[in-house]
Amino acid sequence: MGKPAAERQREYRARRNADPDRRENYLRSERKRWKMNTEEGKKKTISDLSDRAERQKRTMWRKAQRRHEEREAFSNINTPPQRPNIQHAVQPDLSPQGSVWRAKSIP
Known part of the structure; x- marks a missing residue:
């Protein structure tokens, strides 16, 4: 294909x-x-447009520029790698009854 x-x-x-x-x-x-x-x-160039069409065109340009800047901002974000989803890790349970090792899930 x-x-x-x-x-x-x-x-x-x-x-x-x-x-x-x-x-x-x-x-x-x-x-x-x-x-x-x-x-x-x-x-048509911007100078050849009517006043209303000129305002609409410039509004459209501003919105497009904002969308472009947002896309650029998100593409430059350095995010850390995803943490593996560990459901059943063993951690000490420090309860008042004493420290006993039990399986606890980590959120």
Whole structure:
């Protein structure tokens, strides 16, 4: 069975970005495509939007930036490895009746 499309796409982009000339060529073509779309009216710059659409677009950008920052913050957290779940470890029972060894569970 082949790889999922998302994985193939991730690998393709990694190869493309690894080569500086190929990446520059890609970015140049993307800039050209963006310019063509704005000239044809498919895309609008923020200055070409109405006041309401401009506010909505900027609100959307702020929310996207917050989500991005949250993802970045969670990806940088160094968590300790999971402690094994020990159900029946033997520990001393230090009860008033004396110290007798009994099996106690650790939460």
